[in-house]
Amino acid sequence: MVHIQHKVKAFIKLGSFLKEYCEYSKKPIDLVGINGSNLAQFHEKVTLATHKNGWFSQENINFSLLQWSELLTENNLDEWLGNYNLAANNYKTVAIIMAGNIPLVGFHDFLSVILTGNSALIKQSSNDDVLLPFLADYLIQSDPSFKDNILFTEGKLENYDAVIATGSNNTARYFEHYLGKKPNIIRKNRNSIAVLTGNESTDELHALGEDIFQYYGLGCRSVSKIFVPVGYNFDTFFKAIYSYHPIIHRNKYANNYDYNKAVYLMSEFKIFDNEFLILKEDEGYASPIATLFYEFYSDKTALLEKLKQDEEKLQCVVSDWPEMKTVAFGSTQKPSLADYADGLDTVDFLLKT
Template sequence: MNHKERINAFHSLGIHFSILIDEGGIELSHLLSEAKIENPWFTEKNVLSAMQNIVSWLDRTILTEWVSSYHIKDQLKPRNIGVIMAGNIPLVGFHDLLSILITGHRAIIKFSHKDKVLMNYTIKRLVNIEPRFEDFIIASDKPMKGVDAMIATGSNNSFRYFDRYFGELPHIFRNNRNGVAVLTNTEAQGELDALAHDIFLYFGLGCRNVSKLYVIESLNAEALVNAFAEYKEIINHNKYGNNYEYQRAVLQLAQTPYVDLNNVLLKEDRSFSSPVGVLHYEIVENLAEAKTKIEANRNQIQVTIGKDFVPFGLSQFPKVSDYADEVDVISFLSQL
């Protein structure tokens, strides 16, 4: 396959997803049901949100412009690229699959046990559209052998495993990162409403979800209560609600100060990773101090939201050219 044929296949997959979302029906209902059975965090809203963002990537013009800035040979020798996928949010491994295939390489995949249903469905539809992809996608739970390079995503503990077993290969290894937001106390209500999506979409489980706020001078908790009201029902989700109640009990027993916003607990804390149901915040004197702290901790931060940063509400809607950990996957693959 050449570039154009690969791009056309993914464009057709985007059309399929778009029609599936718009028309619904038995196929979508069954897919959503199976995904939720496999992973209770994968609610209908969250799965559809992930699929809709992928659709935005798979426009023919967007894909063409994306890959045209790289020097990718049509007739390159396909390399076997091992890819260990995460499963914290729906279809989180799709971008790696897209990147590997669109550059002409072969994907040797180890799925997360939390996201097999959606990934298998996506691959099946892609192969139906372009049968030649069948020889370029191998999924297995067995130990990876015969790979030429690795892309692996996991926890900080997993990172050590990746390095031990695959560190000698060309690789991209990813570990824990989080999103942060900067509040200046000059935000419009609409901006704070949008911030709620950055925090609560996917129950805060994504590496691009905002888990910490840098707040200039003082915290306006009342404004956040109003802004987060759209997600007031989130505590009715069994797993989120249990985490929220548990974390509140832990804070109370430890006599740790917190602010209960009715669907998330605000805790003053300098760390970036917060438990499910908890949102950390840190008071800073001014925007310059916030920027200094963010720059000093770039290796822990996936995305920064705010007036001088990525706009509110867009943390979980990256472009196809927005790479996790700021590591250019296409550049990496095109140089193998």
């Protein structure tokens, strides 16, 4: 446990560094000393990440870093880990296969593996392979013992005891076939939704815009569909989210908007459009970029039953309905340390494996 406390302190230090970087990145200046050098070097890595992946804007990377800086505090880490008996862990090497849809999307798995006293064998997506190695080196600077617990690989995964893999429904079948013999968590596609009543305030709908547009809607916690009552006034929704309209000036987002709009118009689908977001009536959950699916409901009980049946397809539900497990408007991209992907307790899995 003493060994783990040293690692916790290193992550707390990392949290402070990430917060400092978010301020530094707004107006980079020359700094002297070890931390100043690290800030400048990390800024170069962030810039490289934006060049390698056009979806990783400075704003999106900073948003991710700021969320982690707020989570990696002494109080948060102690409260989170205090729910577990870390002494019960049997040391193991855990392979982590990371997705690359949003910046540092696999960091929670990395954190969980290390702070339960295990070693991480990390296979990154080529879409997000710049930031984490630098942060791992920063941890090693703070506590050299990390070097024995962190290994990155680009080749075939070998010599591991358990695996945590995140990908699409297609890659999940591959993971299950090749990795399923070891204890595992294998995550598939999930989407997030919002259930509206028509009585939401302008502030709530504006906050919902962050759930929709943050990371360009690429995250599993990004709202990709809304359920609305029959007769819902979409003008109210569009007015509340209008301040997000600068997103259309991002080339990759705009290209997707133009393409999807053209497809819908040629197919003669009925759509609502405010020149930066397309609303399309659809029973599916996974909407394309720059598109938000919607579906009408008239019976609250029937909708609750539908969502219960589709529970394994859903990551977050934004609503104020007390009958469901929900998250507040504007908070889908701000999970706590105990908000586990797919509702599977990663730490509990690691301690019992």
